[in-house]
Amino acid sequence: MSLKRNVLVLNQDYSPLTVCSVERAFLLVFLNKAEMISPVPNVYLHTVDTSYQAPSVIKVSRYISVPYKGVILSRQNVFRRDNHECQYCGTNRDLTLDHLVPRSKGGTSSWKNLVTACKHCNAKKGDYAPAEVGMKLRKEPFKPSYIMFLKTSNGSVFDEWRPFLQLKSEAL
Structure with missing residues (x-):
């Protein structure tokens, strides 16, 4: 497995919080700061004497208050x-x-x-x-959602993420 794959991080209430690297997610789980909700199917991280399932979705152990969950205009x-x-x-x-x-x-x-x-x-x-x-736009501009930016920061949405993003599969 490529360790470049991202992991969806959920808040304690299962709302999407951010994405992070597999290494960061594994460390959070290993240190009991998060729990693995969904592993990457058939993919393991190996140490000298142990194998661990690679995380795809994790949930933090303590609620993180996020005052603004919009996308900044830049x-x-x-x-x-x-x-x-x-x-x-x-x-x-x-x-x-x-x-x-x-x-x-x-x-x-x-x-x-x-x-x-x-x-x-x-x-x-x-x-x-x-x-x-006489110029026409290819599509109308819109304010993107935070979840849309979670998707685009990853390039795609993994099957394990879909239940937590509350998006129809056609929209992804």
Whole structure:
């Protein structure tokens, strides 16, 4: 097994908290700071004289209060939401951010007003709304959920994670 695989970490109430490395998860379980909820099927970590099941989902032993569980608006998070593709032409080169309603016309820096755009499309759009220059978005911008970012930080959702993420399998 590749130790690069991530482990889903649940809070004491079984709500998703974060993801961590297999090494970190194993250490938390070994030190009784977490319990293994679901192992990776047929995968073991070996020491000189013992084998341990590799964790896929763990639950921390003490509740961790998380005051803000949203996704912070940042350049990299907008790129992640948009799959690192220009929302006008689909390229993944020379990317920048574009305000749909330009700041000079009262547009704000918000999840629904920012999209990933290549430099060419951003220059073509200029200081106008996309419709004013005949440009169409590939998809409408949205505020991503925390669970969506747990999924994208891993690249995929493992079967063992699905019951805890409360998402339909088609959405993953």
